[in-house]
Amino acid sequence: MPQKAKTTIKDVARRAGCGIATASRVLNNSGPASADVRKRVEKAASDLGFSFSAAGRALQSRRSMTIGCLVPSLANPVFAEAVQGIQEVLSGTGYQLLISCSNYDGAADNQAIETLLTKDVDGLIVTMVAPDRSAALRLAKTRNVPVSLMFHDPIDGLPSAHVDNFEAARDVARQFAKLGHKRTAFLSLRFASSDRSRNRYAGFHAECRALGLCDPALIELTEAEANAPEKLSRILAQLDSVTAIFASNDFLAIAVQKAARLIGWRVPDDLSVVGFDGIEIGRLLDVPLATIETAPEAMGRQAAATLLNMTQGVAATQMPPLPYHFRTGATLARPGPKNHDDDQVAPWPPSVLSLKTDLKQG
Amino acid sequence: MPQKAKTTIKDVARRAGCGIATASRVLNNSGPASADVRKRVEKAASDLGFSFSAAGRALQSRRSMTIGCLVPSLANPVFAEAVQGIQEVLSGTGYQLLISCSNYDGAADNQAIETLLTKDVDGLIVTMVAPDRSAALRLAKTRNVPVSLMFHDPIDGLPSAHVDNFEAARDVARQFAKLGHKRTAFLSLRFASSDRSRNRYAGFHAECRALGLCDPALIELTEAEANAPEKLSRILAQLDSVTAIFASNDFLAIAVQKAARLIGWRVPDDLSVVGFDGIEIGRLLDVPLATIETAPEAMGRQAAATLLNMTQGVAATQMPPLPYHFRTGATLARPGPKNHDDDQVAPWPPSVLSLKTDLKQG
DNA sequence: GTACCGTATGGAAACGTTTCCAATCTGAAC
DNA sequence: GTTCAGATTGGAAACGTTTCCATACGGTAC
Numbered sequence: 001m002p003q004k005a006k007t008t009i010k011d012v013a014r015r016a017g018c019g020i021a022t023a024s025r026v027l028n029n030s031g032p033a034s035a036d037v038r039k040r041v042e043k044a045a046s047d048l049g050f051s052f053s054a055a056g057r058a059l060q061s062r063r064s065m066t067i068g069c070l071v072p073s074l075a076n077p078v079f080a081e082a083v084q085g086i087q088e089v090l091s092g093t094g095y096q097l098l099i100s101c102s103n104y105d106g107a108a109d110n111q112a113i114e115t116l117l118t119k120d121v122d123g124l125i126v127t128m129v130a131p132d133r134s135a136a137l138r139l140a141k142t143r144n145v146p147v148s149l150m151f152h153d154p155i156d157g158l159p160s161a162h163v164d165n166f167e168a169a170r171d172v173a174r175q176f177a178k179l180g181h182k183r184t185a186f187l188s189l190r191f192a193s194s195d196r197s198r199n200r201y202a203g204f205h206a207e208c209r210a211l212g213l214c215d216p217a218l219i220e221l222t223e224a225e226a227n228a229p230e231k232l233s234r235i236l237a238q239l240d241s242v243t244a245i246f247a248s249n250d251f252l253a254i255a256v257q258k259a260a261r262l263i264g265w266r267v268p269d270d271l272s273v274v275g276f277d278g279i280e281i282g283r284l285l286d287v288p289l290a291t292i293e294t295a296p297e298a299m300g301r302q303a304a305a306t307l308l309n310m311t312q313g314v315a316a317t318q319m320p321p322l323p324y325h326f327r328t329g330a331t332l333a334r335p336g337p338k339n340h341d342d343d344q345v346a347p348w349p350p351s352v353l354s355l356k357t358d359l360k361q362g
Numbered sequence: 363m364p365q366k367a368k369t370t371i372k373d374v375a376r377r378a379g380c381g382i383a384t385a386s387r388v389l390n391n392s393g394p395a396s397a398d399v400r401k402r403v404e405k406a407a408s409d410l411g412f413s414f415s416a417a418g419r420a421l422q423s424r425r426s427m428t429i430g431c432l433v434p435s436l437a438n439p440v441f442a443e444a445v446q447g448i449q450e451v452l453s454g455t456g457y458q459l460l461i462s463c464s465n466y467d468g469a470a471d472n473q474a475i476e477t478l479l480t481k482d483v484d485g486l487i488v489t490m491v492a493p494d495r496s497a498a499l500r501l502a503k504t505r506n507v508p509v510s511l512m513f514h515d516p517i518d519g520l521p522s523a524h525v526d527n528f529e530a531a532r533d534v535a536r537q538f539a540k541l542g543h544k545r546t547a548f549l550s551l552r553f554a555s556s557d558r559s560r561n562r563y564a565g566f567h568a569e570c571r572a573l574g575l576c577d578p579a580l581i582e583l584t585e586a587e588a589n590a591p592e593k594l595s596r597i598l599a600q601l602d603s604v605t606a607i608f609a610s611n612d613f614l615a616i617a618v619q620k621a622a623r624l625i626g627w628r629v630p631d632d633l634s635v636v637g638f639d640g641i642e643i644g645r646l647l648d649v650p651l652a653t654i655e656t657a658p659e660a661m662g663r664q665a666a667a668t669l670l671n672m673t674q675g676v677a678a679t680q681m682p683p684l685p686y687h688f689r690t691g692a693t694l695a696r697p698g699p700k701n702h703d704d705d706q707v708a709p710w711p712p713s714v715l716s717l718k719t720d721l722k723q724g
Numbered sequence: 725g726t727a728c729c730g731t732a733t734g735g736a737a738a739c740g741t742t743t744c745c746a747a748t749c750t751g752a753a754c
Numbered sequence: 755g756t757t758c759a760g761a762t763t764g765g766a767a768a769c770g771t772t773t774c775c776a777t778a779c780g781g782t783a784c
Contacts, residue, residue, distance in 0.1 A: 006424075006505070008770055019734035024772060031773090032732055049504075054482045055426060056770030058417035059739045062368075066460075066481075073446065075659075080442035084435065087463050096481055098428075098458050101449050119428075119458055120416045142411070143368075229646065255646045281643060284591065284617045297437075370740055381764035386742060393743090394762060418740030421769045726784085733778075739771085748763070754756080 007048045008056075015044035027052075058120065067095050067307065068116035069125045071150075072104045078249070078277050078296045079127065082150055085300025086125060093308065095122070102128060104193050110136040117143060123307045125300075127151045129193045131158070146310035150303045151196055154318050161302035164321040165196050168292045169203030171326050172246050172274050175290075177211040179334045181244040181272065184208060185217040187256060188248040189226055197248045200276060204246055217242065226252055232259035236271075243271060243335035250275035250282050250291055257287070257331060268333035278327055290329035298322055369410045370418075377406035389414075420482065429457050429669065430478030431487045433512075434466045440611070440639050440658045441489065444512055447662025448487060455670065457484070464490060466555050472498040479505060485669045487662075489513045491555045493520070508672035512665045513558055516680050521672075523664035526683040527558050530654045531565030533688050534608050534636050537652075539573040541696045543606040543634065546570060547579040549618060550610040551588055559610045562638060566608055579604065588614055594621035598633075605633060605697035612637035612644050612653055619649070619693060630695035640689055652691035660684055 013023040018037050025031035026041040027050075033041075044050075058064045069086060071079040083099065090097055098121060102108040106129035113136035116124060124140055124147045131137055132155050140147050149160035176184055186204055188197040201218060208216050217239065225231045236259050239245075247253035253275030257267045265271050267287065275282065278293030302319055310316055375385040380399050387393035388403040389412075395403075406412075420426045431448060433441040445461065452459055460483060464470040468491035475498035478486060486502055486509045493499055494517050502509050511522035538546055548566055550559040563580060570578050579601065587593045598621050601607075609615035615637030619629045627633045629649065637644065640655030664681055672678055 006770090009772095010770075013734095020771085021734055021736095021773075022732080025733090028772085034732065037732085051480055053421075053770050054480060055417055055420035055424075056739095057772080059415070059421050059741085059769085060771040060773085062417075062739075064417060074436065074442040074449070075439070075446050077437070077439055077442065080436040080439065083461075084437050084463060087436070087461075091462075096460050096462070096477070099445075099449075099461050100453075100458070101446060115458070118413055118416060227642075227646075251643065251646070254643060258646050258648055261648060280589075281613065281616060284589075284613070284620050286620055286623060286648065368740090371742095372740075375764095382741085383743075383764055383766095384762080387763090390742085396762065399762085415740050418769090419742080421739085421771085422741040422743085424769070728783085729781090731778100731780085733776100735774105735776085737772105737774080741769085742767105744765105744767085746763100746765090748761105750761075751759095753758085 006053065007050050008053065009050065011048055012041060012044045012050050015048060016040040063122055064120040065094050065096065066098050066119065066121050067123045067125065067304075068098045068100065068113075068119065068121035070100045070102060070109065070112050070116065071127050072129075073101050074099075077279055078294075081296040082127075082300035082303075085297035085302075086304040087300075088297075089301050089304035089308070095308075104129065104190055106130055106193060110134055113137065113140065117145060121145065123148070123311050125150060125303045125307055130195075131155050146307055146316070148303045148307040148310065148316075150299050153195070153199065157316065159306050159316045159318045161299040161306065161319065162321055163294050163299075163324045165199035166203035166206075167321075168276070168294075168324045168326075169200040169246070170207035171324075172292065173204050173207035173211060173213065175274065175326060175328075175332065176244045176246075176272070177208075177213055179244075179272070179332070181213070181335055183214050183242045184244045184246060185219055185239055185242045186246050186248065187219045187221060187252055189221050189223065189252060191218070191220040191248075194248075200246075200248055216246070221252070226255055229255060229258045229262055232256065233262040236260055236265070237263055244332075245271060245273050247273060247275050250277045250279045250289060253289055253291065253331070254282075254285070266336070268331050269336035272333055272335070273331040278325070282329070283327075287331060288329040290332035291327050293325040293327045295322060368415070369412050370415065371412070373410055374403060374406045374412050377410060378402040425484055426482040427456050427458065428460050428481065428483050429485045429487065429666075430475075430481065430483035431459055431461045432471065432474050432478065433461070433463060433489050434491075435463050436461075439641055440656075443658040444489075444662035444665075447659035447664075448666040449662075450659075451663050451666035451670070457670075466491065466552055468492055468555060472496055475499065475502065479507060483507065485510070485673050487512060487665045487669055492557075493517050508669055508678070510665045510669040510672065510678075512661050515557070515561065519678065521668050521678045521680045523661040523668065523681065524683055525656050525661075525686045527561035528565035528568075529683075530638070530656075530686045530688075531562040531608070532569035533686075534638075534654065535566050535569035535573060535575065535578075537636065537688060537690075537694065538606045538608075538634070539570075539575055541606075541634070541694070543575070543697055545576050545604045546606045546608060547581055547601055547604045548608050548610065549581045549583060549614055551583055551585065551614060553580070553582040553610075556610075562608075562610055578608070583614070588617055591617060591620045591624055594618065595624040598622055598627070599625055606694075607633060607635050609635065609637050612639045612641045612651060615651055615653065615693070616644075616647070628698070630693050631698035634695055634697070635693040640687070644691070645689075649693060650691040652694035653689050655687040655689045657684060 009023050013020045023041050026033045026038050074080045100112040109128040127150045147158050149158050152160045154160045186201050191197050253273050256273050260271050275289050275291035278291050282289035371385050375382045385403050388395045388400050436442045462474040471490040489512045511520050514522045516522045548563045553559050615635050618635050622633050637651050637653035640653050644651035
């Protein structure tokens with residue numbers, strides 16, 4: 001135990017031979033002080049290796065200088081990058097980032113937000129399962145804690161840094177149509193807990209209809225199916241007449257390719273695949289992935305900037321959706337000869353789940 | 363401004379008609395209280411929607427219930443997963459995670475740790491450029507803030523959750539040798555700021571020597587080179603006689619494959635490629651990547667568990683290195699015919715940087 | 725010399741907890 | 755009816771800041 005108790009501003013004041021108030025004023029540059037005492041205080045502080053106690057400050061100022069962030073998972077690079085973007089903006093502002101993951105669990109979401117609120121965060125940046133009916137989010141509002149969303153469509157007066165998933169997905173449908181695809185499918189993980197996926201499907205579905213394509217098959221995969229190429233290929237095999245698949249994220253798109261090849265389908269000749277997100281690695285692949293490129297880091301930056309404004313008392317302002325960009329790639333092409341005779345529309349095999357309703361946002 | 367000031371325990375006590383001390387005891391279950399008053403306090407608390415102020419508690423208890431974490435970047439999934447692992451262990455313990463990124467910058471590292479210390483964190487989990495000579499880390503020691511490392515070899519009495527990079531890299535050399543490779547290269551990003559890369563190279567180099575292979579060429583890439591396949595292929599082109607490349611991480615390994623194909627080399631026939639880390643996507647690729655599989659999430663879990671022990675006053679204990687596993691893949695094979703006549707060792711082209719010294723740790 | 729003003733200064737209150745300790749109360753034992 | 759142990763209870767101090775306010779001081783203008 002070589003180290004005594006933490007040195008406080010009281011110690012500094014004593015050593016500098018002045019009052020606590022004066023020491024505080026000097027150290028914070030927050031009031032008058034003679035050059036003489038100023039020097040003494042500064043010396044004392046550095047001699048003692050003084051540094052402020054965050055707890056003392058937080059208590060007195062009623063600000064923790066801490067921002068809470070909730071994302072589904074950091075294992076998903078999209079969210080990891082977004083957090084990175086938040087960091088970028090926060091660094092240098094004096095705010096620190098408190099982070100929490102829910103693993104895509106709606107109950108954990110609310111629990112996590114409550115815990116964050118307990119920690120007296122000065123603001124929240126949130127991506128969660130159901131922000132529109134979150135009790136915890138309402139609690140934040142009650143407590144006057146500003147909230148800024150990421151990835152969601154703006155909801156309930158809460159500003160959100162997002163891309164327009166619906167519109168982006170329509171783009172994909174147009175690309176498929178342009179190349180002559182008729183039969184498509186939408187593959188998703190956790191459809192129920194991701195409004196992003198739902199909006200993408202809704203946009204894709206709407207535009208397929210508008211362009212006269214068949215309604216896309218909606219396939220929701222389990223975690224296990226997505227990660228086991230053999231299982232995935234068994235599912236693909238049932239989609240015999242489909243010539244183009246829109247995967248709700250890039251990982252899935254990559255897995256689909258592998259699964260397709262396992263059952264002897266060539267990509268893109270027998271099956272076109274388009275992903276979503278635009279993760280870096282997609283570009284570096286041997287067969288570059290066609291995808292909707294988004295900028296998660298920019299989303300993080302925007303969410304943080306918006307929140308910072310709110311903490312200053314500025315009213316919440318909703319920025320326009322962030323841009324996305326259709327990046328074409330070698331996984332996308334005209335349907336090959338195998339399917340050319342398939343103009344006649346056959347019913348889906350019964351095992352394929354197909355959602356006809358428009359699921360756009362709620 | 364519908365909301366008045368935050369409700370405090372004082373309000374609860376008043377409403378319950380008891381003293382503050384009693385209310386505190388009830389709410390914390392930390393002392394005796396009659397069933398009667400207990401009920402009243404609980405009702406008052408719930409009526410008022412009371413929740414403790416973290417600041418008040420932190421000040422009084424001298425514990426912030428907060429753990430600081432510094433990693434180079436969350437954009438690297440290895441670190442993101444490690445943080446995810448930390449979260450897993452921390453969740454439910456009452457500790458929250460304060461996180462910071464340095465972008466692989468040694469100065470930012472120290473700055474970030476100091477900021478974290480300023481926030482009165484109860485412990486630190488750190489991956490940084492130079493933990494062995496970090497002033498900020500020494501400061502943490504002075505302040506009696508426990509520190510646990512991730513990914514580094516244990517240093518200076520600081521426990522670290524890590525894999526043995528040196529040994530793992532020797533495995534790679536053995537695999538290459540077993541298949542008959544003679545000329546190899548080690549590709550790395552940020553060699554100077556990553557002791558992990560240095561240890562991997564050192565182990566690879568040592569084992570190549572021990573097995574009678576040529577000393578591996580050491581190629582340090584810039585960020586730009588690693589992300590632009592054309593640039594990378596220009597570099598590869600200079601490594602004409604090399605038949606096997608060990609990339610210091612999987613992303614690089616994937617980029618190398620693409621670059622190789624750009625100049626007409628087949629993988630693995632003309633060039634074998636092995637990565638490091640074992641990121642999930644490597645398995646799902648069309649051509650599955652050979653790599654050293656590690657468990658970043660387990661590293662995070664171990665680091666967090668160790669730290670938690672330390673905060674309880676238990677002396678720091680160094681766990682054995684975490685296991686790794688050589689995962690073979692379609693990117694690794696015997697050298698093809700093209701290089702079979704290459705038993706005669708020729709000098710490296712002058713443009714290729716080759717490090718002969720053993721760089722193992724420091 | 726007095727009245728006055730602006731600048732430095734420090735005492736003390738307040739922020740929301742927890743906890744020590746003394747005071748009160750209960751009922752049982754005498 | 756007293757006395758005493760044990761169970762409850764609440765006042766107050768302490769944690770480290772910041773900030774309000776009053777005081778003290780130097781000088782300038784009369």
